[in-house]
Structure formats: structure tokens, C-alpha cells
Amino acid sequence: MAKYKNTTKEELTIPNVGIVKPGEIVELPDDFNNANFKREGAKKEEDNQNKK
Amino acid sequence: MSNFLASKSYLALKPQVAPGTPIIPSNFFALVSESIRINPNFTADRRMKGLDWKSDDLLKGSRKIEGDIVVLGDPEVLGHLLNMTYLKGTTTGDAASGYTHPFTVGDGDSYSIEIPRGNYAQRIWGARAESLKVDYEDNKAKITVSIKALGQFFSASLAVALTGAGMTTIVLSTDSDLRPSDGLVIGDKVIVGGVELTLTSVNVDGKTIGFASTTVTASVGDPVMLKAQTPSLGTQREPLYLGNTLAGIAPTSALADTAAGSRATATPCYNLSFTLKNNLLDAPASGYTGPAALLNQVKEAQIEISRLFETAGQHQKWIENVKQAITLIATGRFIKTDLSTSEKLTVKFHNTKLITNEEPLDAGGYIFDKQSFEALYDNSDGKAIEIELVNRTADTAY
Numbered sequence: 517m518a519k520y521k522n523t524t525k526e527e528l529t530i531p532n533v534g535i536v537k538p539g540e541i542v543e544l545p546d547d548f549n550n551a552n553f554k555r556e557g558a559k560k561e562e563d564n565q566n567k568k
Numbered sequence: 569m570s571n572f573l574a575s576k577s578y579l580a581l582k583p584q585v586a587p588g589t590p591i592i593p594s595n596f597f598a599l600v601s602e603s604i605r606i607n608p609n610f611t612a613d614r615r616m617k618g619l620d621w622k623s624d625d626l627l628k629g630s631r632k633i634e635g636d637i638v639v640l641g642d643p644e645v646l647g648h649l650l651n652m653t654y655l656k657g658t659t660t661g662d663a664a665s666g667y668t669h670p671f672t673v674g675d676g677d678s679y680s681i682e683i684p685r686g687n688y689a690q691r692i693w694g695a696r697a698e699s700l701k702v703d704y705e706d707n708k709a710k711i712t713v714s715i716k717a718l719g720q721f722f723s724a725s726l727a728v729a730l731t732g733a734g735m736t737t738i739v740l741s742t743d744s745d746l747r748p749s750d751g752l753v754i755g756d757k758v759i760v761g762g763v764e765l766t767l768t769s770v771n772v773d774g775k776t777i778g779f780a781s782t783t784v785t786a787s788v789g790d791p792v793m794l795k796a797q798t799p800s801l802g803t804q805r806e807p808l809y810l811g812n813t814l815a816g817i818a819p820t821s822a823l824a825d826t827a828a829g830s831r832a833t834a835t836p837c838y839n840l841s842f843t844l845k846n847n848l849l850d851a852p853a854s855g856y857t858g859p860a861a862l863l864n865q866v867k868e869a870q871i872e873i874s875r876l877f878e879t880a881g882q883h884q885k886w887i888e889n890v891k892q893a894i895t896l897i898a899t900g901r902f903i904k905t906d907l908s909t910s911e912k913l914t915v916k917f918h919n920t921k922l923i924t925n926e927e928p929l930d931a932g933g934y935i936f937d938k939q940s941f942e943a944l945y946d947n948s949d950g951k952a953i954e955i956e957l958v959n960r961t962a963d964t965a966y
Binding site for chain 2: 544
């Protein structure tokens with residue numbers, strides 16, 4: 517699991533997760549992929565980003 | 569092998585800054601159906617080679633990427649589809665009262681569109697609306713937008729094997745296209761050899777993509793697929809309803825506006841639909857496998873109305889070729905908390921004339937006027953059509 521932040525100004529609904537408020541940080545699976553969310557600590561984890 | 573439910577798909581949209589520059593779509597909407605397809609226009613190689621069989625191969629023609637997207641007509645997705653069809657003017661309003669977006673006849677924006685097929689996504693880019701149809705099915709507004717696109721990325725195959733530790737680039741096969749990586753952007757995730765890679769570069773050569781040093785093994789010909797996003801949907805809005813739509817039909821647009829202002833003066837329609845057409849030209853050019861640009865040709869629109877036959881008035885207007893202006897006002901849910909502003913779609917056809925007006929007789933049923941109007945340019949008003957949409961989406965999304 518990794519922490520992702522909703523970078524939009526909207527409440528967003530993610531299937532099987534629920535509603536995420538603007539700016540809220542939530543734990544999501546490592547392979548989560550969505551342009552509206554930024555992985556927290558992405559800089560540190562950049563080298564590990566490409567993984568099985 | 570995995571199987572995938574179509575219901576887990578979505579529609580993601582985002583206007584591009586330039587027609588030829590794809591972007592990762594981040595506005596997610598519920599999808600009813602789609603039929604977007606690549607057509608390489610393969611034809612049989614008919615060169616004479618001593619065979620008594622028609623052909624031994626297929627050769628590529630001019631590629632087309634086109635098809636329909638069908639959604640329910642809620643004011644948020646409608647805003648993007650109108651923005652893809654017509655020119656959006658200056659937006660006014662705010663989040664509390666709603667945003668008012670005017671649209672006029674002019675070039676719409678080019679969009680990047682993403683539609684997943686299973687775990688993988690098809691990115692269609694440089695997409696423009698060939699036509700947009702709004703009709704009502706079981707009271708609910710349904711929008712069918714027919715799109716054409718400059719390109720797409722769904723998958724490509726590996727041209728150079730990946731051999732294990734320290735891999736940083738992928739070279740894609742050019743068997744289908746000399747620029748197979750067009751459509752990918754930095755930040756995209758692709759899957760190859762069972763490994764997920766985040767792109768850090770997309771080379772201008774159109775076939776090389778880069779990623780951080782990773783251990784990955786894959787053979788020449790293995791697929792490189794674009795990973796689907798996990799959808800993140802904003803608040804789902806109700807579609808506009810026929811039951812909340814008023815049609816004003818009158819000799820002038822101003823009178824049609826007045827007529828559409830209340831149920832008492834509006835024309836009861838049992839069904840109605842309208843289609844806006846851009847008649848895009850897929851402009852071919854050397855250096856492009858598909859179209860180099862999608863250019864608007866003359867625009868047109870048609871309106872279909874079904875209404876109870878009351879007098880021969882519409883029949884006479886048809887055969888005497890009489891101008892009628894039509895204003896449609898579809899009101900949605902309230903936006904402002906004091907219920908003073910609402911979602912609203914207003915479509916004004918300044919000059920229409922009946923192409924056909926049928927009154928078919930069916931045993932046991934009422935007689936209807938089944939009408940097809942051509943939307944014409946109005947010389948006195950100086951326009952054919954104008955559209956205004958009030959929704960909750962700020963101008964920045966367009």
C-alpha cells in the first residue's frame with residue numbers, strides 16, 4: 517500500500533475505496549494509477565517506482 | 569488467462585492544449601457504450617505474382633480512427649462534449665451559482681480520450697466531434713458523439729528485446745506505424761513482460777520510450793500495453809430529462825425564447841432530438857499514416873420532433889416553406905442552495921424549416937406530426953444556432 521493525495525478541488529469517488537475529499541491523503545494499492553492523485557513521497561520512491 | 573467485465577470501464581476526457589499533443593485524461597465519466605475503432609483500411613495486395621489466388625497479403629491504406637461514444641446527458645459530461653463540438657466563449661458565474669458556458673458555431677477543442685479494455689487502456693488523442701446528437705430515451709437525455717481522432721495508443725510490440733537488469737528504454741516495433749509511441753506521454757504506465765513501468769521520456773523519434781532503471785525481461789514481439797487508470801469520478805449528476813425540457817416554436821427566435829419560458833406557452837413534444845454536425849475532413853498529408861489534421865467543413869444541424877397532430881398548421885408550414893425558430897430549454901437540478909439557479913441547457917435554432925412533416929395513420933392510435941427540421945442560418949439574427957450550458961464545472965476544466 518502507498519499514500520496518495522487527491523490533488524483536485526473535487527470530491528472523487530474511487531470504486532472499492534470510497535469518497536476522497538480534495539487534498540485528502542489515502543492509502544491505496546501500490547499499483548494505483550490515476551492522474552488526479554499524487555503519490556506521497558514520490559521523490560523518495562522514484563527508484564522503486566518501476567516494479568513487478 | 570483473465571477475463572474482464574465491460575462495466576469496469578469508464579470514459580476519461582481532457583482538452584488538449586494543441587491538437588497534436590496528447591495529455592493524460594483526468595475527467596472521468598460513466599460510459600454507456602462506445603464503438604471507437606482503428607481502421608487501417610487494409611486492402612488485398614493485387615500485384616501479379618504468378619498466383620491463381622486473389623492475394624497473398626494485405627497492404628495498409630490511409631488509417632482512420634473513429635466511432636461513437638454514448639453517455640447519459642448530464643450537464644457535466646455535456647459540457648465537455650459541447651466543448652469538443654463547438655467554440656466555447658467566456659464562462660461566467662461561480663461555484664455557488666453555477667458556471668454559464670456559451671457555445672457558438674466554431675471549432676471545438678481537440679481532446680484526449682481514454683477508454684479501458686480490461687486492465688489496459690486505449691488512449692485516443694487529437695479527438696474532435698464529427699457530430700453530436702442529443703435525444704431522449706425513456707425520458708433521459710442520451711448523447712451520442714461521433715468522434716474522429718488523429719491517433720491512438722493501445723498497445724505496440726517490442727522491437728528490441730529487454731534482457732534483465734538495468735533496462736532504461738523500450739524501442740517499439742514500427743510494423744503497424746512508423747511512429748508507434750505517438751499518444752504516450754511522460755507519466756504513463758505501460759506493462760511489458762509482466763512489469764509495470766512509468767514513462768520518464770517519450771522520444772521525438774516516435775518509437776523509443778524511457779523509464780527509470782528496472783529489471784525486466786521480454787522478447788521481441790511481446791506486447792507493450794498502456795495501463796488503465798483507476799477511475800475517480802466526481803459527483804454523479806442526473807441526466808437532463810424530456811419531462812423538464814420545454815420547446816418554444818415561434819416565427820422568431822425572441823418569440824421562441826418567450827414560448828419556451830413556461831409550460832403554458834411551450835409546445836408539448838412527445839419526443840425530440842437534435843444533431844449538430846461538423847462534417848470533419850480527415851486531411852491527409854505526407855508524413856502521416858492517419859489524418860494530419862481534422863478540419864471543420866460547413867456545419868449543419870437537424871431537429872426531429874414528434875408531436876400530436878392538432879391542426880394542419882404544421883403541414884402548411886412544411887409545404888409553404890415557412891420559417892420557424894425553435895428554442896429548447898432543458899432544466900436540471902438546482903445548483904444554488906436557495907434554489908434560485910439550476911443546471912440548464914438552452915439551445916436556440918434561429919431559423920428552421922421543415923424538410924418532412926408526416927402524419928402517418930396507425931389503427932387505434934392518435935395522429936402525430938412527425939417532423940424533421942433543417943436548421944438554417946438566419947440572415948436577420950446573423951447566426952444559425954447558439955447554445956448555453958449552466959453546470960458546476962469551472963472554466964479551468966475546459
